[in-house]
Amino acid sequence: MKEFHTFGWYAARISPHLPKKAFQPVPSRLFGGFAYLSLTIGCILAVSLLHLHPVWNLLLAVVLGFSFAALGFLGHEILHGTVVRKPWLRDILGAIAFWPLCTGPKLWRKWHNVTHHVHTQDEEMDPDAWPSLERLAKSRLLRWVYKIPFPIRAFFAFSSLSVMFTLHSIKMLIYFFKDFQLKNRSVVLLQFFLPWSTWIGLLFFIGFERWFFAFLLPLLIANFIVMSYISTNHHLNPLVPVNDPLANSLTVTVPKWIDVLHFNFSYHTEHHLFPAMSSKYYPLVKEHIKRMWPDRYHELPMGKALAALWKTPRVYYQQNELIEPRQGHVYGSLGNGLDPENITYRNMEAMPFSSLEEKPIIIKKAVGKENK
Known part of the structure; x- marks a missing residue:
């Protein structure tokens, strides 16, 4: 895709075809949230107060993990203002929904709404974008990570999905904290530490064994579910000079019943076109996108998208390709030669990161060679 358009450009052409x-806002989405909240409280009480067999506790932990994730999806929708519009009510409901994931509404809106949505897949500005080869050259940690053989690294990358949302939230708190006005910093810290204090307090109240089933294991499950979506949202797409949702975003498909339970979170391209629209209407938006720009739209079944993530590296080369530096394998991205049905690569000169001094030179030579 050589021509880019902003999300406003697409939205202006679709909006006339959508009902007013x-x-x-769609407040009825809160009924689903109330059901998940009730289920969460009931399962935690059952694990905490009843002497259940570990098998039953494990099943309840799975239900809790699914509920934590679903509440997070609803919290995402609430904090975009698509459920209620009053700021104080939006933030209270968003805080409750994100409580299991321990992410505060002020931090989330700064990180996700204000920064990620405005600068999607911009290497420098998007806090969720993966690095380019040039950034890899400047980071001692990333260079060490990419010395690990690709199959081993892919395994640990997928395993880390079970903790990645939590770790990234903590990173975002540190990264954005200085950007908040002094009067808001105490609120941001309170919104971050208050959920953690309740969960840690629960640990001391019921003991580690029950706490493991009531919170820790569900949190790991929720992380994995949430990050399975987030990882497929953009990480097979190229870095882009213009925030073009049809170039930088991917919609995944899941069974209809999962869409219902996950508040249509799978419709991610649609969300980036209309972030202030309830996801209830994203199937309608999708119909118009596929009718108007079928060659630009990216859509994959969730399983195939995750498989493609497993088989490709996460370092960008010249913005629109992915590179495995250790072996010199270069893969396409969506819209730039990546075929999820048949993932192939072309060979470049391998880049053995043997020392800090030689690496930028090797990269510079490789990029120069490719440009000729």
């Missing part, structure tokens, strides 16, 4: 109610 699609641009109104």
Whole structure:
């Protein structure tokens, strides 16, 4: 894809075809949230107060993990203002929904709404974008990570999905904290530490064994579910000079019942076109996108998207390709030669990161050679 358009450009062409109610908040989404909240409280009480067999506790932990993730999806929707519009009510409901994932509403809106959505897949500005080869050359940690053989690294990368949302949230707190006004910093810290204090307090109240099933294991499960979506949202797409959702975003497909339970979180391209629209109407937006720009739209079944992530590296080469520096394998990205049905690569000169001094030179030579 050589021509880019902003999300506003697409939205202006789709909006006239959508009903007016699609641009109104949908408070009825809170019924689903109430069901998940009730289920969460009930399962935690059951694990904490009843002497259940570990098998039953394990099953309840799975239900809790699914509920934690679903509440996070609803919290994402609430904090975009698509459920209620009053700021104080939006933040209270968003804080409750994100409580199991221990992410505060002020931090989330700064990190996700204000920064990620405005600068999607911009290497320098998007806090969720993966690095380019040039950034890899400047980071001692990344260079060490990419010395690990690709199959081993892919295994640990997928295993880390079970903790990645939590770790990234902590990183975002540190990264954005200085950007908040002094009067808001105490609120941001309170919104971050208050959920953690309740969960750690629960640990001392019920003991580690029950706490493991009531919170820790569900948190790991929720992390994995949430990050399975987030990892497929953009990480097979190229870095882009223009925030073009049809170039930098991927919609995954899941069974309809999962879409219902996950508040249509799979419709990610649609979300980046209309972030202030309830996800209830994203199937309608999808119909218009596929009718108007079928050659630009990226859509994959969730399983195939995750398999493609497993088989490709996460370092960008010249913005629109992915590179495995250790072996010199270069893969396409979506819209730039990547075929999820048949993932192949072309060979470049391998880049053995043997020392800090030689690496930028090797990269410079490789990029120069490719440009000729």
